Amino acid sequence: MDAGTCGHGPPGHCRWGQPAGEPAGCFMELYGAPLRMGCFDWDLDTGLMRMDATAHEVFDVRPDEYDGRPESLAARVPTAEAHRLDQIVAHALKDGSSTYGAYFRVRCRGGTLRWTHTNGCIRRDATGRPRRILGIVRDATRELGDSPPAVRERVDEEAERRRRTSIVQGTTAALAHARTVQDVIDVLKDTHGLAHLGASNLVMGLVEAGRIRLVAEGPVGSFVPGTRVTRIDEEYPMSEVVRTLAPRYIESAEDFAASYPLLWPHITDLGITSAAYLPLIAQARPIGALGLLYQDKTGFTVEERNVLVALGSSIAQSLQRAMFYEQEKDLAQGLQQAMLPRTIPGVPGAEIAVRYRSAALGRDIGGDWYDVIPLPGGRVGAVIGDVQGHDTHAAAVMGQLRIVLRAYATEGHTPAAVMARASVFLHELDTERFATCLYAEADLSTGVVQFVRAGHLDPLLKLTDGSCQRVPVDGGLPLGLSAEFGRLDYPVTALELEPGQTLLLCTDGLVEVPGADLDDGMRALSELATSGPRDLSKLADRLCGIVDGRGGDDDAALLLLRRRMTDAPRPGGxxxxxxxxxxxxxxxxxxxxxxxxxxxxxxxxxxxxxxxxxxxxxxxxxxxxxxxxxxxxxxxxxxxxxxxxxxxxxxxxxxxxxxxxxxxxxxxxxxxxxxxxxxxxxxxxxxxxxxxxxxxxxxxxxxxxxxxx
Incomplete structure (x- = not known):
């Protein structure tokens, strides 16, 4: 670093360009040259932070122990202190500040803690984006050591208050995004999650049928054999807090060994000095228990206990919300799958692939469906449809409509009659729901396909050369609406499907993107099908991959039907x-x-x-x-x-x-x-x-x- 960065500034000014004696003045002038003060230059684009030799001394690290990344100082900066510093720096970067300062403690090689202070100057580009931080780090032992005990106590209290605030804010913010039980576990097991809680080890169990099933433990290697499933009446701390609905604070290793002789021999190697076990209570009943184990503290203050109780409540609410979400999603998906055909029948002369993708957001399901109906004379009916709405009622209507449409087709009605009768049926259900549908009846011996469309997307046709084009099909009103308005005339469009050609039928969830034109989505799907693999199953997976990748709030159904090359002698239509x-x-x-x-x-x-x-x-x-x-x-x-x-x-x-x-x-x-x-x-x-x-x-x-x- 040059002198302008690390040395004194102009005469009468410190390195920050401020007059000596100001509150943020030069500590070299305040305390004299013997004070240990190092410099650092932190490149925010690369993440590398260069430090001079004195800064290495302040952190008590050798040059070969530091690789230029702040993470390398983890052994010297306690986890809670590091997290607090991260929050201070992040806040300064976001709110447009030009400087920041903070006291923190460094753990020396001998294990003792000493006070350290840092000041940083944030350099931003013309757009206001932070690019570098130039700063100092100094040994504050002499400063606080010469201060009255009340000053040191206020510094400690301020640091502890910030730590407690960060615990509540950090954990609550992380849990707010948890949707599943695994999301909650991931938040707590994550390195930053443990830092929020200030603990070195964590265990969590859920109450299931009178037992506690362990669902999380960390870090790796801390699992205690025999505790995967325990009874609530056993002498374990998690069992106790579930029975009593009260937290259990273990303030010393001796307390742990005396209170839980069955568990203590298995965790002696972890170096545990204290622990807090919290019941996870939701709607006045225990749903689980959380254990936080510490290696460098004994005892719990009143404020610490209050923070832990608040955290336990927050975790319990997030956990219950996640459990309800999973239960309802499982129920909805089970209903959806029950309404869809379990298997697709083999149809001589055709290859068929179907896919269904549920909405990535929310627990609701939709009324999307597909069906394949074997018909006499070497014919097959292919159906794709979508009932209005995204709830279990839509899925129930879909199931009834699918069965009715299949019945009309197998009775021998023409495609237009099948669609008209299905529309009347939906209207008479009095559900106030309508449905879009596309029905294709293919004669596989001749290749003739008759299409009837009720407000649905046009099909796509993939030719034998790999190209894919949209097939314009005349259509009528959606099912239910056509019966309500007395417009049951559904025109029929005929197409001759050549051997090796593939029909692609889908619902709008596969092509519709919020804010984008539907025709653009159809063109994108056509291009994807053109470049897709020949294998029908792999092609279906690739087409549905766009739904898996972008997520969204709509279901998607896909049906591919290919006329076989070997089974298709061509006598004509x-x-x-x-x-x-x-x-x-x-x-x-x-x-x-x-x-x-x-x-x-x-x-x-x-x-x-x-x-x-x-x-x-x-x-x-x-x-x-x-x-x-x-x-x-x-x-x-x-x-x-x-x-x-x-x-x-x-x-x-x-x-x-x-x-x-x-x-x-x-x-x-x-x-x-x-x-x-x-x-x-x-x-x-x-x-x-x-x-x-x-x-x-x-x-x-x-x-x-x-x-x-």
């Missing part, structure tokens, strides 16, 4: 729908399915012709038979790519082509079929017949740009 008589809703859904399918399959300019012919065939089956009709659309591969329409009914009567006449309102159906279709015919079936027709359509290798129905 195939769709089928049942149309009941006197059911205009089913007829409208069939027409919508046909319109969506012919466009998704690339029928091009023949799309209108196919729709018209199919509509006429369905109408004839419903008008001229007593039963229902089954409509099937298929893409036939071969020399010519053909789209085939089959309409089955239960009547054996064959259709007759006839002229309608100028004023006739019927009779033109088969005429249109004959004129527009490339080929048509009638096949007899065991219980009826099948009227069919085929249209030659151009081969297509690319999905149409607009996937909307």
């Amino acid at each position: 195939r769709l089928q729908q049942h149309v009941a008589p006197n059911d205009p809703e089913a007829l409208a859904e069939a027409r919508h399915m046909i319109r969506a399918a012919v466009r998704a399959w690339g029928a091009g300019e023949r799309a209108d012709e196919i729709e018209l012919v199919a509509d006429e065939m369905i109408t004839n089956a419903l008008m001229h038979t007593d039963g229902s009709a089954i409509v099937t659309l298929r893409v036939l591969s071969g020399p010519d790519r053909r789209l085939r329409v089959d309409v089955e009914d239960s009547s054996s009567a064959l259709p007759c082509r006839r002229e309608a006449g100028e004023d006739g309102v019927s009779g033109r159906g088969l005429l249109l079929v004959d004129r527009l279709a490339d080929v048509w015919g009638v096949d007899a079936r065991g219980g009826g017949k099948c009227v069919w027709c085929e249209f030659i359509v151009a081969a297509t290798t690319d999905a149409p740009e607009d996937l909307r129905s």
Whole structure:
């Protein structure tokens, strides 16, 4: 250090630039050259603190024992004193002060304590950020030794008062952030936690079914065998304070040995000279006990006992809050998991991965869910949804809605009907909750997927080249709201899923970030999926990793469905729908399915012709038979790519082509079929017949740009 830092300042001034004789004046001038006074230069950016030889003498450390870091002085500065100094310096750095000063004690090599004083000058940059501390440290033994006993007593009292204040403030502040029992334990076991308490060893136990289970002990190596679980009626200090609900202060080693002969032989090697055991009481009942063991003190003053009782109360309240939090979170998570499917069934022709992540903040759970529904004919239903709210009621509604939606799908209803019926069910529950949902029904033999969306996010599609794109799906109102407003028409969007392609369905908790646009979240998820691994399970873990990393207050559900490469020979697309008589809703859904399918399959300019012919065939089956009709659309591969329409009914009567006449309102159906279709015919079936027709359509290798129905 240069002379401007360590030597005297200008004539008549001390190193701080103040006139001699001022209260903060130069101690060299006050006490003369023989006074031991060292200098230090503390670089706050690097954490290194250089000291001169005299400063080493003040701390009673050799140069080879000090590595430039303040932590190296721990052997010389008692823990409580070090913590008090840390608080003084931290307060000065935060409140904009330019200097600070403090008395503290240093433990010499022989074990004796001596008074020391330090002054620091804080250097800040242009922004006010502290960068360096230049200061002195001096032996204050002569100063306080020459003072009257009352002065020394006031210094000791002030130091003790600051220590007690720091105990209450430090521990309470740390415990305020504890959410779980383990958080409370971590606060107490942490090095600074022990410093707050002024103890060298710590033990804590929780009361469980008439016993005390040890949950924390420290530092490492201080565990006493046989005390992991003890009975409340045993002769141990923690058992005693739980029985009596009163603290137990052990003021000397002799007191410890005489009072607890079972425990004392196991802790003699720890050098314990006193101990304080506190009952942890919450709502007038003991929930545990805390033991603080000391190595360098005997006896407890009235003020120390008051501080320990206050600390015990604070710890007990934090511990009970943490226990309630864990119990309620376990209950909520158990309910959530019970409502979700326990296992995902194996589906031939598909790989499936699902994930659920609960909210990182708070104990509440949400109504997010997923489901996979095996259906006849090589089909599978995939569901992702989110009930409004984050509580157990949302989870209960979610469970009912999931079961009802699964039942409607397995009954054979079309995707649009499944969604409409689920909306009516939710509305009739009278819960004042709504839900968003996306239902996808995939025919794995053909790859045709029908989407129905109720206020939910669009799905994503990961192609075989690894790229990922958003699939725009027409949608209706959320479940519950559509029934309330009488808008139960849910459009169907069809997509052909190629072998190796993957559908990605998720809830908004996976993409929504407070303050950010939802579309940006979808793009980020798409980019993450593009760069993600090929393995479906690993991809699911990576996508959910963004939720694990950022935390948040919303749940997230994810469902990935990939069409297998090996199980997917491609005969073309195939769709089928049942149309009941006197059911205009089913007829409208069939027409919508046909319109969506012919466009998704690339029928091009023949799309209108196919729709018209199919509509006429369905109408004839419903008008001229007593039963229902089954409509099937298929893409036939071969020399010519053909789209085939089959309409089955239960009547054996064959259709007759006839002229309608100028004023006739019927009779033109088969005429249109004959004129527009490339080929048509009638096949007899065991219980009826099948009227069919085929249209030659151009081969297509690319999905149409607009996937909307």
